[in-house]
Structures are given as C-alpha cells and as structure tokens.
Amino acid sequence: MRIAVIGLGLIGGSLAWDWTEAGHEVWGFSRTPETCAYALAQGMISGSLNHLQELGEQGWDGVVVCTPIADVLPTVAEVAPLVSASTLVTDVASVKGSLVRSATALCAGFVGGHPMAGTAGQGIRAAQRELFRGAVYVVTPVPETQASGLERLGILIGDLGAEVVRCDPDDHDQAVAAISHGPVWLSAALIATAREQGSLAQRLASSGFRDTSRVGGGNPALGVGMARANREAVVVQVRRYQAHLAQIQMWLEQEDWERLEDFLQQTHCARRDFRSCG
Ligand code: NAP
Numbered sequence: 001m002r003i004a005v006i007g008l009g010l011i012g013g014s015l016a017w018d019w020t021e022a023g024h025e026v027w028g029f030s031r032t033p034e035t036c037a038y039a040l041a042q043g044m045i046s047g048s049l050n051h052l053q054e055l056g057e058q059g060w061d062g063v064v065v066c067t068p069i070a071d072v073l074p075t076v077a078e079v080a081p082l083v084s085a086s087t088l089v090t091d092v093a094s095v096k097g098s099l100v101r102s103a104t105a106l107c108a109g110f111v112g113g114h115p116m117a118g119t120a121g122q123g124i125r126a127a128q129r130e131l132f133r134g135a136v137y138v139v140t141p142v143p144e145t146q147a148s149g150l151e152r153l154g155i156l157i158g159d160l161g162a163e164v165v166r167c168d169p170d171d172h173d174q175a176v177a178a179i180s181h182g183p184v185w186l187s188a189a190l191i192a193t194a195r196e197q198g199s200l201a202q203r204l205a206s207s208g209f210r211d212t213s214r215v216g217g218g219n220p221a222l223g224v225g226m227a228r229a230n231r232e233a234v235v236v237q238v239r240r241y242q243a244h245l246a247q248i249q250m251w252l253e254q255e256d257w258e259r260l261e262d263f264l265q266q267t268h269c270a271r272r273d274f275r276s277c278g
Contacts, residue, residue, distance in 0.1 A: 001061035001156070003027070004049065006075055008035050010119065010219075011092050012066030013127025015160070017044040021129065022159040029055075035124045044127065056082035062152060065091040069225040073102055080107035088149040094176065094222070095229035096140045096169035104144050111149045112140035112169055114176075115162065122219040133161035136275065140169040173230050179274070180215070181226040182237030187216025188223070 001024045005016040008030040016039065020026045028036050028045040029052060036048035049055065052075070055063065060083055065075045072091045079089055085108045092115055093099055100112035117135040119126060137157040141150055157164050167175075191213050194201050216223075227234050251259045271277045 001025070001152070002059065003062045003064060003156070004029065004055060004060055005045070006052070006063065006065045006079070007031075007067035007071070008039050008044070008124050008127075009066065010122050010124075010126040011115065012064070013039055013044055013124045014129070014131040015064060015066065015092070015115070017042075017127060017129050018132065018160050019156065020044060020046060024156075024159070030124070038124050039127075042127075044124075052078050053082065055079060059084065060087050062088040062090065062156065065089070065093075068221060069093045069095055069099075069229050073099060073106070076103045076110060077106050083109070085109060086146075086148060088152045090149075090153055093229075094180065094226050096138075096172045097230075099229065100140050100142060100169040104142055109146060109149050111145055111153050112142075113153060113157075114138040114140070114172065115160075116180075117162075118218070120214055120218040122222070130161065132157075135162045136165045137162040138165050138167060138172055140167060140172050142169065174233055177230055177233035177237050181230050181234050182241070184215050184218070184223045184226065185234070185238060186241055187213055189216070191216045 003019055003024050004027045005012045006029050008016065008028045012028070012030070016026045016028055020043065025047075026045045027047040027049060028039050029049040030036050030039075033050070036045070039045045040048055063079050063083060065072050065079070067075050072093045076089060076091065083089065087109045088111060089107050089109045090111045090113045091099070091103065092113055094114060096112045096114060100110075103110045103112070115132050115135060115137045117132050119128070119131070137160065139150065139153060139157075154164055194205070194209065194213075248260070248263070251263075
C-alpha cells in the first residue's frame with residue numbers, strides 16, 4: 001500500500017518503520033523538516049512531504065495521523081479535501097469519543113484507531129521497530145464508517161503483528177481512563193511523594209519504582225492531552241483512587257492487617273485478569 005504518516009514521533013515513526021519493513025511504500029510529513037530527514041536517513045520512510053498540501057498531488061491507500069491529540073482534528077480537516085473518498089484516513093490518538101464522531105463527519109474515509117503500546121520516550125528518536133508486536137490495536141468504527149477502510153486498517157494492523165480489538169469510541173474512553181489516563185496521575189503523585197522523601201529514596205529506587213513510575217514519568221504533553229480530551233472519565237478515576245486510599249489509610253491507622261491482606265489478595269488475583277499481566 002501507499003501510506004502517508006503525518007506526525008513522525010514515537011508512535012508515527014514506529015508505525016512508519018514497521019510498515020516500511022513490511023514492504024509498504026511509506027511517506028512521512030512532520031512539523032519540522034529535520035524530523036523527516038532523520039526518518040529518511042534511518043530508513044523509516046521512503047519519501048517525505050514538505051507541505052501537507054502535497055498529499056493532493058498523489059494517490060494514497062491510507063493516511064495515518066499521528067500528531068498530538070489536539071492537532072488530530074485540524075489535520076483530518078486539512079487532509080480530507082486532498083484525498084479521494086475511498087482513501088483510509090485514520091488516527092492513533094489515545095482518546096476517541098467525540099474526536100471520532102467529528103472526524104467521521106469531516107472525512108468519509110475516517111476510521112478511529114489507537115495502538116495500545118508506548119514508552120516513556122517522545123519524538124522521532126524514540127521510535128522503535130516492533131513496538132506493536134503482540135499489542136492490542138483498538139479500532140472504533142461508528143455506523144457511518146466505511147467497511148473498506150476498516151478492512152484496510154485491519155490489514156495494516158496485522159502487518160504490525162498486533163491484534164485488532166473493535167469497540168465503541170465512548171466505551172474505549174471509559175476503559176482507557178481506568179488503565180492508562182488515570183494511572184498517569186497516580187504514578188505522577190507517587191514520583192512527587194518519593195521525591196519529597198529526599199536523596200536516600202532516590203538512591204535506593206529499584207525495579208519496583210521503575211515499574212510504578214513509568215507512566216507518571218512519561219511525555220508531559222501527552223499526559224495533559226489525554227486528561228484534557230477525556231477529562232470527565234479521568235476525574236472519576238481520581239475520585240475512585242481517593243476512596244480506595246482513604247480506606248487503606250483507615251485500615252493502616254486501625255492496624256487492621258487482616259483487611260489489608262484481604263485487599264491485596266483480591267488485587268493479586270485481579271491483576272492476572274488484565275492483558276499483559278497474566
Ligand atoms: P510524540 O513522540 O511527541 O510525536 C508527535 C510528533 O508529531 C512530534 O514529534 C512532532 O514532530 C509531530 N507534530 C506535532 N504537531 C504536528 C502537526 N501539527 N503536524 C505534523 N506533525 C506534528 O508523541 P507520540 O507519543 O508519538 O503521540 C502521538 C499520538 O499518538 C498522540 O495522538 C497520542 O495520543 C498517540 N499515542 C501515544 C502513545 C504513547 O504511549 N506515547 C500510545 C498510543 C497512542 P516534529 O515537531 O519533531 O516534527
């Protein structure tokens with residue numbers, strides 16, 4: 001397929017790289033020309049566009065918008081008149097709900113997507129091969145979504161070695177608030193608290209701290225972007241954390257070791273039910 005990836009950062013660069021290696025002809029466009037030059041030099045893409053308008057000069061099977069969340073809709077609006085109605089236009093934004101409905105209204109070939117993989121890195125130099133192998137890649141069709149676009153996106157996801165999971169855009173946002181957007185703030189609070197403890201805590205931090213701090217120590221613009229775009233669901237999560245922590249605090253103060261162990265027994269078992277933790 002002939003694919004254009006818009007926004008070459010951690011996710012866009014990694015997708016472009018895997019699709020190039022899978023034999024697709026991948027072109028890239030990013031905000032800064034140096035980014036495209038780096039992606040070309042690394043062999044992530046086989047060509048680059050200097051302006052988004054150049055999309056209109058050639059035919060495309062797919063256009064994949066990998067910009068920060070706030071730039072997705074304006075980019076789709078710019079892309080829509082430049083491509084044919086049968087071109088797949090998709091995004092990778094971590095929030096779907098109203099974004100998918102607005103993008104579908106703007107662009108007939110739009111299909112919402114969200115690859116469930118990432119690192120604490122950002123920008124093109126953080127891009128890596130095979131980031132999505134074995135991961136879930138969510139697709140969020142709505143009634144107006146074209147079947148041909150959905151099918152084409154499924155083929156591209158298969159070429160990454162990822163697994164397609166299809167769900168409603170609003171259901172997606174509720175679920176990721178619990179497993180991704182909310183935990184960013186819980187993990188950030190943990191880092192801030194440990195930092196207040198001082199330098200000995202910093203020196204002793206090991207693999208446990210590395211695991212629990214990863215998402216709170218990631219890309220700040222992405223964390224805020226997710227919270228802005230999925231605010232209500234994230235607020236609900238923060239409220240639930242507070243309720244659990246208040247309960248834990250009470251049991252600790254009362255030295256109720258039985259209830260505390262019971263709680264950890266439940267979370268120990270429940271963790272196995274989450275993908276990638278089993
Ligand atoms: P990132 O590493 O910061 O990459 C985004 C890149 O887009 C930037 O490096 C920038 O490149 C370029 N860019 C910014 N504004 C642009 C614009 N208006 N037009 C064209 N290019 C633009 O961020 P990311 O982590 O890859 O996130 C990108 C998208 O993936 C977001 O929508 C996010 O929700 C989604 N996502 C992220 C993760 C994750 O864990 N990181 C996981 C799944 C999905 P230059 O300025 O250098 O050219």
